[in-house]
Amino acid sequence: MRQENPEADGSPGVVYRGVIEGLYRGRYAPGQRLVEADLTRDFEVGRGSVREALNRLAAEGLVAMNLHRSAVVRALTRAEARDIIALLETLNGFSARLAAERIASGDSIARIESAFKTINDRAVQQDFLRYARARNQFHAAILTTGGNGALTRLMPGAGADLLRVQFRAYATVEDSVRLDDYRAIYEAIRAGDSRKAEAAAKLHMRRIGEAVAQLPDAAFAS
Amino acid sequence: MRQENPEADGSPGVVYRGVIEGLYRGRYAPGQRLVEADLTRDFEVGRGSVREALNRLAAEGLVAMNLHRSAVVRALTRAEARDIIALLETLNGFSARLAAERIASGDSIARIESAFKTINDRAVQQDFLRYARARNQFHAAILTTGGNGALTRLMPGAGADLLRVQFRAYATVEDSVRLDDYRAIYEAIRAGDSRKAEAAAKLHMRRIGEAVAQLPDAAFAS
DNA sequence: TAAACAATTATGTCGGACAATGACGGCGCA
DNA sequence: TGCGCCGTCATTGTCCGACATAATTGTTTA
Known part of the structure; x- marks a missing residue:
């Protein structure tokens, strides 16, 4: 790791938890796009880690991912x-x-x-x-x-x-x-x-x- | 994509489905290690894609991932x-x-x-x-x-x-x-x-x- | 005005590089 | 001889850069 991550779970975990935290804090709202480059900048981790975090979030249904389109915070019908x-x-x-x-x-x-x-x-x-x-x-x-x-x-x-x-x-x-x-x-x-x-x-x-x-x-x- | 993937789901999907298929076919058995490099070779995709597939499999509980150790096909107690x-x-x-x-x-x-x-x-x-x-x-x-x-x-x-x-x-x-x-x-x-x-x-x-x-x-x- | 086309944006994927850690085996010391 | 320490090796964790690809948007042309 180029930079040591304080959290034990590693870089993807930082993003993962950060997004969820942001969800509850209102930083991210349902329907909002989550652009990989932005998250990379905000959390200061590689794009790979951002990607991994987004996949985890998608697996839990918190964000929706469409091919070749940005991940978006899921908004329920x-x-x-x-x-x-x-x-x-x-x-x-x-x-x-x-x-x-x-x-x-x-x-x-x-x-x-x-x-x-x-x-x-x-x-x-x-x-x-x-x-x-x-x-x-x-x-x-x-x-x-x-x-x-x-x-x-x-x-x-x-x-x-x-x-x-x-x-x-x-x-x-x-x-x-x-x-x-x-x-x-x-x-x-x-x-x-x-x-x-x-x-x-x-x-x-x-x-x-x-x-x-x-x-x-x-x-x-x- | 350097090489076009036949499947619509992309490279990670190829690995994901391949592993599940391999599970049912007996190619991978519970307890077996899944080394990223091997999968990279077998499925001819980048390590990133292998990683993503493993994460998906882990999210569904099919494989267990331990930090800094290989992913393992989950074996139930x-x-x-x-x-x-x-x-x-x-x-x-x-x-x-x-x-x-x-x-x-x-x-x-x-x-x-x-x-x-x-x-x-x-x-x-x-x-x-x-x-x-x-x-x-x-x-x-x-x-x-x-x-x-x-x-x-x-x-x-x-x-x-x-x-x-x-x-x-x-x-x-x-x-x-x-x-x-x-x-x-x-x-x-x-x-x-x-x-x-x-x-x-x-x-x-x-x-x-x-x-x-x-x-x-x-x-x-x- | 609408269809075709070009530019922009962002994702999908690969490859390489290097740090960090765990497992394993050999070496030295008691 | 036995046990614990230490280096090596295998493998994962992470970053970076590059480029193809596709969706979006804007622009030109018939």
């Missing part, structure tokens, strides 16, 4: 958003169920509880970025508790990030309702009630689906 | 195989349910029926590669019918290929049982019975799980 939410209903339900089944083992409870408390922190709720991170941590804790590696590997590609970013401008679900949902999921998992945990996670996603369905056309692409 | 099967139970169930709900629209029925007939062809069942392809087509037809793009994008990364390849040497499930399973799924979808379709798909995966659980340690890694 109404149908795509609906599909993602339906998929997440199934996936999160599965995840919550697994977590409830295995809640006994290890320090899982502590990690989930910690994440849950962070979500309920007023200060965190004010900051879009911090709140998003907190929710990610909550979901990640549930995933880890479930202990299904295949599911853990698959989840990032489901498109949850995309939803959050695209609809950031809208309060998709009433805050109180959302927090109640999280509480229900948390308590069901904590109680080891797998059926209730799955139901709660699914209900949460269904609520989100209803809220997204009522958004104006301006919130969607195509 | 017992736990990993179990996780994948559990995940596929959920995913395939979801897929079958969606297909049953939307069976009315378009030429979906024809495509599924065609794939189902191919699976039941004796000649196809003799050839591991053709049989694998036929099953893929059956699942793909169900996915397409379901019409959930997010699910379609996600499925390849779930790890179904990995299971097939790793346990190819063992008759994981009695042929007759397997065909019965497929028939049950097919008929439920055809009848538009979403609940039964989901149950049939799940049952199928659970049967596979039981069969895999009884395989000897030699069939697994680690």
Whole structure:
């Protein structure tokens, strides 16, 4: 490496994480073009690394790549958003169920509880970025508790990030309702009630689906 | 491009498909190293393209990449195989349910029926590669019918290929049982019975799980 | 005004170069 | 003789430069 990269993951990782960070920060918006040369300049890495990062992002569905055309931050149509939410209903339900089944083992409870408390922190709720991170941590804790590696590997590609970013401008679900949902999921998992945990996670996603369905056309692409 | 590539997907696609093909053909076995230089020679493409292909394969979980070490065809441990099967139970169930709900629209029925007939062809069942392809087509037809793009994008990364390849040497499930399973799924979808379709798909995966659980340690890694 | 053509832009791919790291084997020391 | 250190080797990680190729846009001409 000509220049040492501070991150352990290497140059492509710097770009990869940088773009995602930029997405949540609003630096990159859905529909925006991501020109390789620009990223090369911004992140000070070779074009190969930029390319690799874009491929990773494309693999997770965050950006769309068309042959001989620039990569663009994916912007969801109404149908795509609906599909993602339906998929997440199934996936999160599965995840919550697994977590409830295995809640006994290890320090899982502590990690989930910690994440849950962070979500309920007023200060965190004010900051879009911090709140998003907190929710990610909550979901990640549930995933880890479930202990299904295949599911853990698959989840990032489901498109949850995309939803959050695209609809950031809208309060998709009433805050109180959302927090109640999280509480229900948390308590069901904590109680080891797998059926209730799955139901709660699914209900949460269904609520989100209803809220997204009522958004104006301006919130969607195509 | 210095040399024109016959495939429309470009050089990385040639390598990507070539490796998967090689996996099913037995040219590459689980645990085998995939050295970039070798692939560069074999497929006659630049190292960059090989790298890109390996990243795609890694994104789908087909190969494992460790920093500064060669990419390795992933070999599943017992736990990993179990996780994948559990995940596929959920995913395939979801897929079958969606297909049953939307069976009315378009030429979906024809495509599924065609794939189902191919699976039941004796000649196809003799050839591991053709049989694998036929099953893929059956699942793909169900996915397409379901019409959930997010699910379609996600499925390849779930790890179904990995299971097939790793346990190819063992008759994981009695042929007759397997065909019965497929028939049950097919008929439920055809009848538009979403609940039964989901149950049939799940049952199928659970049967596979039981069969895999009884395989000897030699069939697994680690 | 519309079709053909030219310039611009950005990606797709290759090749070479060199640093960084991990694996392996041999050497020296206890 | 055995064990740990050290160099070599194989291979990946990254950058750079070059050029073909294709999409986009602008321009000229019939």
